[in-house]
Amino acid sequence: MTENGADGGDDGSAADAATDPLADEDLYRVLGPDGSPLPDATVPDLSDERFRAIYRDLVVTRRFDERAVSLQRQGRLGTYAPCAGQEGSAVGSAHALADDDLISYQYREHGAVVVRDLLDAYLPYWMGHESGTEAIAEGDVFPLNIGIAAHLPHAVGAAWAFDYRDEDRVVACHFGDGATSEGDFHEAMNFAGVFDTPTIFCCHNNGWAISVPRERQTASDTFAQKATAYGFDGVRVDGMDPLASYAVTRAAAEQARGDGGDDSAAGDSLDDDPRPTLIEFVEYRFGAHTTADDPSAYRDPDDVDPWRALDPLDRMEAFLRETGRIDDAGVAAIHDEADEVVADAIDFAESVAAEPSDMFEDAYAELPAEVRHQRDELLAAVEEHGEDAFLREE
Ligand SMILES: Cc1ncc(C[n+]2csc(CCOP(=O)(O)OP(=O)(O)O)c2C)c(N)n1
Ligand SMILES: [Mg+2]
Numbered sequence: 281m282t283e284n285g286a287d288g289g290d291d292g293s294a295a296d297a298a299t300d301p302l303a304d305e306d307l308y309r310v311l312g313p314d315g316s317p318l319p320d321a322t323v324p325d326l327s328d329e330r331f332r333a334i335y336r337d338l339v340v341t342r343r344f345d346e347r348a349v350s351l352q353r354q355g356r357l358g359t360y361a362p363c364a365g366q367e368g369s370a371v372g373s374a375h376a377l378a379d380d381d382l383i384s385y386q387y388r389e390h391g392a393v394v395v396r397d398l399l400d401a402y403l404p405y406w407m408g409h410e411s412g413t414e415a416i417a418e419g420d421v422f423p424l425n426i427g428i429a430a431h432l433p434h435a436v437g438a439a440w441a442f443d444y445r446d447e448d449r450v451v452a453c454h455f456g457d458g459a460t461s462e463g464d465f466h467e468a469m470n471f472a473g474v475f476d477t478p479t480i481f482c483c484h485n486n487g488w489a490i491s492v493p494r495e496r497q498t499a500s501d502t503f504a505q506k507a508t509a510y511g512f513d514g515v516r517v518d519g520m521d522p523l524a525s526y527a528v529t530r531a532a533a534e535q536a537r538g539d540g541g542d543d544s545a546a547g548d549s550l551d552d553d554p555r556p557t558l559i560e561f562v563e564y565r566f567g568a569h570t571t572a573d574d575p576s577a578y579r580d581p582d583d584v585d586p587w588r589a590l591d592p593l594d595r596m597e598a599f600l601r602e603t604g605r606i607d608d609a610g611v612a613a614i615h616d617e618a619d620e621v622v623a624d625a626i627d628f629a630e631s632v633a634a635e636p637s638d639m640f641e642d643a644y645a646e647l648p649a650e651v652r653h654q655r656d657e658l659l660a661a662v663e664e665h666g667e668d669a670f671l672r673e674e
Contacts, residue, residue: 301586307516307562310523313589315598324527328605334375334522335596335606336614341367341391342593343618344399347626348406352571356630357406361388362567365520366486368592369561370454371395372525373482376533377452382442384422384435385454388565389484392454396421399621403629410638412629429455429462432481436468439477439536443554450478450536452529457497458489460506472556473510478536480529481507481558484519486565491578507558519561520590523599532557564590636662636670 300313310321317323326334345364351357363370370391374383383392393402396419405412405424413423422438425431435453442449459465460483472479483503487494500506507514513535517528538554564587568575575581600606606614640647640655647655662670 299586299589301564302518302520302562302590305516305518305562307518308524308528309518309521310527311518311521311595311599313595315595316602317599322527324523324530326526330375331600331605332610332614334371334526335593335600336617337371337375337391337394338367338522338593338596339614340399340618340621341371341394343615343622344390344394344403344625347622348403349567349571351626358408359570359572360406361570362565363388363390365566365587365591366484366561366563367391368522368596369482369484369517369519369525369563371592372522373452373480373529373559373561376526376529377450378448378533380420381449381533382420382422382435382438382451383454384431384438384451385424386428386431386456386459386484387424387426388456389454389482392452393419393421399625400628403625404632407629407632409629409632409634410641411632414642429459429464429468431455432459432464432468433471436472436477436479439472439479439556440475443476443478448537450480450533452480452482452533454482454484456489457483457485457487457494457503458492459483460503461489461497469507469510469556469558473512476554477556478538478554479556480532480536481556482529483558483560485560485562487563488565488569488579490569490573491575493579502560504558504560512556512558514558514560516560516562518590519563520587520592520595522592522596525561528559532559563587634671 309318310323312318342364345362348357348360349362352360366388370389371394374392374395377383383396385392393399393416396416398416398419398421401415401418402412416423422431422435432453432455435451439451442451455465469481471477472481485494485503489497502514502516504514504516515528515532517524519525535555535557564584566584566588597606597611636658637655640651644651
């Protein structure tokens with residue numbers, strides 16, 4: 281684990297400074313842009329299997345992303361939020377949690393769902409089926425949230441409930457840089473700080489909130505420093521470095537559990553009292569905001585190129601190769617597995633039958649009269665005209 285120096289170089293290499301968009305940033309890193317561990321870095325002490333599993337989940341997430349965009353273009357999937365470039369933080373952080381820790385995400389951190397092995401259950405949501413969000417709850421993942429930052433108070437409430445019930449569980453709550461401009465973010469952070477809820481706030485600073493650049497989002501130097509106002513630590517990390525993302529999340533989870541632990545990654549106030557942490561994952565989205573967006577309208581396509589040099593998949597693969605943990609055959613096997621896992625998930629999702637009345641389920645324990653009326657009207661129309669009248673013509 282190391283921090284970039286103020287001189288801008290991790291290892292003083294001029295080449296890195298020229299090609300590394302994060303060279304001048306003060307943040308935690310384990311891997312350099314080329315995937316080699318940085319000279320002063322502490323590589324997380326993980327089994328070979330776990331290192332390979334992180335790489336496998338990165339590859340599955342990228343493959344899922346490519347296929348989801350392609351399915352949307354073919355009219356086989358609704359609007360989708362691509363995550364290419366941002367897999368390292370979602371996958372690395374999710375590996376740092378216990379299996380029953382809760383993950384609450386915004387809409388772009390698909391890698392966290394992949395780590396929980398929930399792709400089959402998840403994909404139907406993007407095809408319009410409520411069953412998709414219902415099923416991921418089995419893996420302790422909260423449903424996707426479109427109302428920006430609205431899930432943060434819920435995540436803090438869930439964390440508070442764990443604490444109240446004396447359950448040894450924490451909540452990792454993901455959101456974007458844009459979400460920090462919402463009141464819900466500040467209310468959630470304040471509550472977590474005052475009541476020491478076991479919450480890890482995972483802020484994905486990908487440079488953009490649709491077309492609004494980071495500079496128009498906040499006058500703060502960093503997003504991490506916003507934690508200071510609420511009395512807990514904020515940490516900046518290279519979110520395109522899966523191992524650094526793992527390390528800071530691991531330390532934050534220990535801090536949230538009140539386990540003390542390794543203080544190298546989660547700021548300087550680690551002790552035995554449970555404390556929340558705000559992690560700022562500095563990263564970049566390679567693609568569009570969603571499949572309904574055209575980023576060339578607000579950013580130069582060339583702006584993306586420097587960030588491709590930090591591609592989390594390339595860095596993790598290079599690390600595994602360099603440390604003798606994988607060879608050509610191992611890489612090929614993981615890519616084949618990813619193709620298969622994603623193809624199976626698509627087959628499953630496309631076999632799910634549409635149930636229109638589902639759209640009225642799950643938001644309320646008891647339907648309000650107005651919503652009940654809408655549901656009854658729909659069911660009566662289906663009854664009258666037959667289901668086929670509501671199916672899209674192929
Ligand atoms: C309360 C609310 N306001 C506005 C929107 C429209 N909206 C959808 S995504 C988005 C940008 C969010 O940016 P960020 O939090 O940085 O996440 P990113 O998309 O970059 O991952 C906005 C403003 C919304 N969904 N909810
Ligand atoms: Mg953003």
